Structure formats: C-alpha cells, structure tokens
Amino acid sequence: MTLALLFPGQGSQAVGMGVQLADAFQSARDVFAEVDEALGQKLSVLMREGPEDQLTLTENAQPALMAVSMAAIRALKVEFGFDVSTAAYVAGHSLGEYSALAAAGAISLSDTARLLKLRGQAMQRAVPVGQGAMASLIGPKTDLALAEAAAAAGAEVGVCVVANDNNAGNIVISGEKAAVDRAIEKAKELGARAIPLNVSAPFHCPLMQPAADEMAQALASATIVAPSAPVVANVLARPETDPEVIRRLLVEQVTGRVRWRESMEWMATEGGVTRFVEIGSGKVLTGMAKRIAPEAESLPLNTPEELEAFAKSLA
Secondary structure: OOEEEEEOOOOOOOOOOOHHHHHHOHHHHHHHHHHHHHHOOOHHHHHHHOOHHHHHOHHHHHHHHHHHHHHHHHHHHHHHOOOHHHOOEEEEOOOHHHHHHHHOOOOOHHHHHHHHHHHHHHHHHHOOOOOEEEEEEEOOOOOHHHHHHHHHHHOOOOOEEEEEEEEOOEEEEEEEHHHHHHHHHHHHHOOOEEEEOOOOOOOOOHHHHHHHHHHHHHHHOOOOOOOOOOEEOOOOOOEEOOHHHHHHHHHHHHHOOEOHHHHHHHHHOOOOOOEEEEEOOOOHHHHHHHHHOOOOEEEEEOOHHHHHHHHHHHO
16 A cells, blocks of 8 residues: 545635544644644634634635644654654645645644745735636536636736646636636636635735745745655645755745646556545545545545544554
C-alpha cells in the first residue's frame, strides 16, 4: 500500500469542525490552543460555536481548516503512533498545501497559522469586494478545454482564468466580475452548467498579485525546512522537497492555478499511490479522489473513530 495524505481547502469549513477531536484527545486540544495563542484570538471558540459568517471569512477559515487537519495529524501521532514520513506524498488544495507542509514538519504550527491568517487578509485586501468573482463549471461536458475556452471569452472583457482544475466535470474560473459573467455565458453555450461561487475575492488569478507580493515578504523570513514526505505542489502537480523551491511555489500559488486533477493523476500513476486519505474537515477531496483515481482507496479522516480505524488498518 502506497499512501498519500490530502489536506482540504476553503469551502470545507463548518461550525463545529474539530469538536469531536478536541473532546476525544488532549493532543488535539493542544493544537487548537497553540493556534489560538499564535493568532492572539479565540479561533477554537469560533470553530466550535460560530457564527458561521465569521468562520467563513477567509482570514479565519484558512487557519481554522489547517488547525483541524493538524489536530487530526497530532492525534494520529500521539494516540496511535502514526508517522507522516511513512506517507509517500502529502498534498493540499490551495491553503491545504500549508497544512500539508505543517504536517510534514516543513513549517511550524505557529508559523503556519500566522502565515495563513496573513494570506487570508492579503487575499481579501487585494481586490475590493464585488469587483471580482469566481464560478464553478460543472457537468459531464466540462473539461479543461471547455473551461479554457470559456475563460478566453471572459478575458476579452477583463481578467479571467481557470483557477482550480479540480477534476473532470468540476473546474473553477476566477477574475473580474464582468469577465467571469461573460465566461459563464460561454460555458453554458458549450454545454456546461455554471454556478457563481459565494466567495469574498477572486482567488488564484492575476488580480491576487498584491496578495502574492505580501506573501513573498512574509515567506522570505519564515523558517522552512525539508518536509518529511514530498509535497505535491499545486502549481507544479509534481513533488518537491527543496525548502527554497517550496518558498517560491507558495508565492506563485496565490495567483497560480490549483492543478489538483493533474496532481492526483500524477500520484495515482507515476507515484503509485493506492490509498488517499483526506485529513481534516469535510470530504470534498475524498469525492474528487474517487472520480480521478477510482482504482485507489479514498477515505476521509476527521472523527476519532475514523482515526482509530485508520491506525488499526496500518498495524
């Protein structure tokens, strides 16, 4: 069995996430306390009690999702003796790449929390609310070629690019609102369904350059060491272990495409992965894994019972 650990991105947050882990394991509670201290805010209370509109704010959702993933990783290690270095690869969707790096020991938990808080704030600052938009193109006809054609039509009136290549049938475009609206029309003409996303900014597009500049400054002084398992980077869809390359890729990731489908395909074929495990809140990546690599096993780990069953399966 060749194992890859996957870490979810924005959209997987929900009030109450991480509560079962915190109630069951001191090791998980320690993670939440450390993140609270690093940020100087009671993020764990917001995660437990809401309100939802505050948790959904990018600057809160990003460190919160990482905290849940890390609580699960810490519990796996402390309670069940799991070592992340036994995984062939780690990978995360957008902000999940930071969770993957933290899990593999490349960046400390406190630094990861602070970087993600800043990342959320910087992404929010980059584009005034209402000026940008994102849309999900879905349906059996939706592939990268269709999404590129739709984005190209949008680009005739403003910035519009493919932001997330999630899997066949689920591709996200991002850019200026008028351009995304035009792209939606084109996508429908080409036979896709298009759903405008309820997001506060147009992520993973050139409009995020001011945020990339802020992250470049913050990451320049961050301590990054080689991860204990190679991280399959969003912008490369290939594994990387060099700390200086990882630093650069985290900056490029802010404006660059999340090449998730390609990353998963690479791990399943070239990487020989036979088991994908999604660690943290929700089951979004598990669903994608089943579509991209149906021959591999895919399962979510976000409850004490799931952690225990996973640990037993490794014994």
